[in-house]
Amino acid sequence: MTLPDTTPHPAGADRTFQVDLRGLVDLLSHHLYSSPRVYLRELMQNAVDALTARHALAPDAPADAFGIRLYADGEVVRVEDDGVGLTEADVHTFLATIGRSSKRASGASPDESGRDMGRIIDQRADFIGQFGIGLLSCFLVADEIQVLSRSARTPDAPAVEWRGRGDGSYSVRVLPVSARPRPGTTVTLTPRADAAEWTRPAQVLTLARHFGSLLRHPVTFHDGPGGGTATPVNPEAAPWARSYPTPGARARALASYGEEVFGFTPLDTIELDLPAVGLKGVACVLPEAVPAGRRHGHRVHLKGMLLSEQAEEILPEWAFFVRCVVDAESLRPTASREALYEDDTLAAVRDALADRLRAWIARAAASDPELLGRFLQAHHLAVKSLAVHDDEILRMLLPWLPFETTDGHCTLDEFARTHRTVLVTSSVEEFRQVASIASAAGLGVVNGGYTYDRELVHRLPEIRPETNVADLDPATLTAHLDPVDRETELAAAAYLAQARDALAVFDCDVALRTFQPASAPALLVDSREARHERTRSRLAREQEGGLWGDILGALQREAPRAQLILNQLNPLVRTAVAIDEPELARTSAEALYGQAALLSRRPLRPAESSLINRSFLDLLAHALRKDS
Structure with a gap:
């Protein structure tokens, strides 16, 4: 936050923008963030980034050597980490200026030990937060933020206390080491009365699990400022990161996880792994059909932190037969950290995940006809939309896709065996007009009025050259009367x-x-x-x-x-x-x-x-x- 610039300036001299913090918080709450609940995600994200920087200082430390502790008792909410901490200079640089992030190497200033922050945090991509506005989200639930931090970069560094208030003022105090014996940072909020629904202990635990269930650092929740009962927030690693005795056990674990997250038993699961962008996860095939074009939201985590439950952009439009949970390293979030930034990396990830889904369909067609049959029975429309644009899927599955015909609902493979010439209508009503008459006359007619059907039937000769396909017109029908x-x-x-x-x-x-x-x-x-x-x-x-x-x-x-x-x-x-x-x-x-x-x-x-x-x-x- 920037204090008002009251210094006299000569005419024409440059001035510094003044910031109305209350107006900015209102802007964040109504236009950037979807809900005040994000305050806890932002605090946890800052703690995770601090732990990432701490591990860079101590690369040989065990993965669980440093952790995050959450405290809530209805009076205060406190987030404590064993991260890299802040020096007094860091506090003035990063906490007192809106928009500046400690995750940016450029703009960082040397600390009192002479080590440049940019060298310690030299890879911006290693961090979840990159915009420098996350701490302001705490003003959505509190009027004052207290930050007590001690840097891990200097053994005898003092503790530093920063207090920021909703009116735009702040204060900084340097305290003795005893104020915080261990390096790290503690953020304390005294919630406002109107924010009680987001700061009750049970709600804080729920939010912590919601956002942090896949975090790689240990996170515990304590139901009291002084300690209370410790409850693990993320006791287990993501299911795709665990070891299993057999492939069957792995498949069952992924299916169980999908059922826990989405509330349905998957028809099958598709494990997703893109090492180039550090993406891992699972796609759960829906057991029932969904309306054409209805796109489900997918759960996307960045470095373990939940980004969005409704990330439609991670998969192509035709893939509405699956719901995914993924955890990625290299995707970029938007400023609100509630959606993915549309760039070339995201486009490449979307294409690669589409290839994984195609490969699963091909594998089912080649080795599991029973699974393929159940899948097509539920999701033939999704496969039809894919086959229109994908020649490989067309050749593989077109003969097995169901269509409405004068012989009833059957596959094109069955229909083409009976009718060497396949006639296709241009609309549903045209098919209904002629179906009974054409069937009695021995004509083989396919209803081409549904989405994709007419185009796909016309491509049948590409798969079965001996079959002829033609549009049905009134003259063709009346000629058979x-x-x-x-x-x-x-x-x-x-x-x-x-x-x-x-x-x-x-x-x-x-x-x-x-x-x-x-x-x-x-x-x-x-x-x-x-x-x-x-x-x-x-x-x-x-x-x-x-x-x-x-x-x-x-x-x-x-x-x-x-x-x-x-x-x-x-x-x-x-x-x-x-x-x-x-x-x-x-x-x-x-x-x-x-x-x-x-x-x-x-x-x-x-x-x-x-x-x-x-x-x-x-x-x-x-x-x-x-x-x-």
């Missing part, structure tokens, strides 16, 4: 003419054919593109002469008509075409159109809904009059 004989056509001519007139408002033609199943009275052949073209043509006619009409007219093509195909094999249709009452013939044609439109399961236009209601009431009225 048998025409009626000439006498039947002539006998139905009058009815067909009245039906065409009744349905002209929908740009719908009417034809008479025979097809299976005989239980289907009519088939409405119409595509979304055709409906859009007819709508554009109608708007162009209505806007004729205006600018909008000219634009629509320039886009206009010959509008394709819908086609209502009546089934001569159906008893109801045979009765309808023999009707000699014009109004009843029109009503029956409208009713057949409405029924076919409902079977297509596409959204009905208002005029179609009105037609269905009107034709039903008219037929009901006719039936009642006839009965009377």
